[in-house]
Amino acid sequence: MTDLPWGPALLFCPADRPDRFAKALERADAVILDLEDAVDPAARPAAREAVLDTPLDPARVIVRINPAGTLDHVADVEAVRASPYRTVMLAKAERVTDFAALDGLRVIALCETAAGVLAAAELAATGGVIALMWGAEDLVASLGGTASRHPDGRYRDVAVHARSAVLIAAGAFGKAAIDTVHVDIGDHDGLAAEAEDASAVGFAATACIHPGQVEVIRAAYRPSDEEVAFARDLLAAAGETAGVFRFRDRMVDGPVLRHAEAVLRRVGA
Structure with missing residues (x-):
């Protein structure tokens, strides 16, 4: 396992909700200001302004930016470069050329499509990439599927494979791996089990979507x-x-x- 400069609980926060930024950072080890899925496309210009106008500790902020090849990606990168933040999470990373505009930034490559999982090793080998993360829901959507989990909450085999593939690719090139979010916010037992497994096999952190999940993740990563x-x-x-x-x-x-x-x-x- 390669370490990250933060603790194990990384909390997503919609970038169009600046009223939540400071509180999210206070609760978590690092905050991921999300300019992608958490923000309606029409609200993204205002969200970029919020990222610029709401100061936070740059050392503990990650900005999730839209996929390469989109107009939002160009605007997101411009906003990040005008901000004090230097760590980005690239949504739907699939090829090394996706990093073309990110020179000088620390990059977390989010492997959340079939192409991204297949390219995980190539992405991990790229300079400037500090970590890989995987995503279950977008992965299954990219396959034309409808659910990443069985009714009892267990991941389906394709998600288990992707999780392992991204972890191994990151480790092979000395990069950190970040486990994906547990979308059932109230299922603390399920989150704890997944985070304990993530810690045991070498993930450096687990992302989350609600402040109530932070302490569950920290406890799972903390040795007895x-x-x-x-x-x-x-x-x-x-x-x-x-x-x-x-x-x-x-x-x-x-x-x-x-x-x-x-x-x-x-x-x-």
């Missing part, structure tokens, strides 16, 4: 006291031992030590 103590004891034992060794009835080798290091990295130790 027992996990932290075990990781510290294991690494201390490893410092006195060469090669593979046995620790509390477990075989320990290099990958297991890296797991322990990741646990401590989660708590800043």
Whole structure:
């Protein structure tokens, strides 16, 4: 897992609601000001003005911009360059040429179409890209489907495949991976399970759409006291031992030590 400069809970906020900007940033580790799906196309010019006119800490702001090849994309990039913000999330990223206008910006490539998932490795290998994120709903829409989840809330196989493909592509090129939103706002148990799994397999963060989801995500990414103590004891034992060794009835080798290091990295130790 490659780290991001923020904590694990990234909160989307519609860019046409400047009254919510500061509150969203106060609640989350970083805020994603959304100029794309959360804003009616007719309201996007006013939303860009709101992004420019409502000051926030630039270090904790991401601006989601519209897909390359659209007029909104051009206007979004102009607005970002006129702002203090230097991290963008490119919606529906599908090819390296989509980054043509983003030189000098930190880019999160949002792989949320069939073409984007297939191109994930190529996108991750591109300079300026700091992370990949995947999206379930747009992906299924791009396939002509109607639902990313089974009735019981589990992701359908195609969504599971896309999630894994984007995570592996990001990791292969040393980039962070961000897990997608849990759209059932009241389903905290389901969100917790997904965020715990995301943390376990190497996602650096999970995006969310409601302030009430932030603490659920943070708790899921936070190692327990027992996990932290075990990781510290294991690494201390490893410092006195060469090669593979046995620790509390477990075989320990290099990958297991890296797991322990990741646990401590989660708590800043």
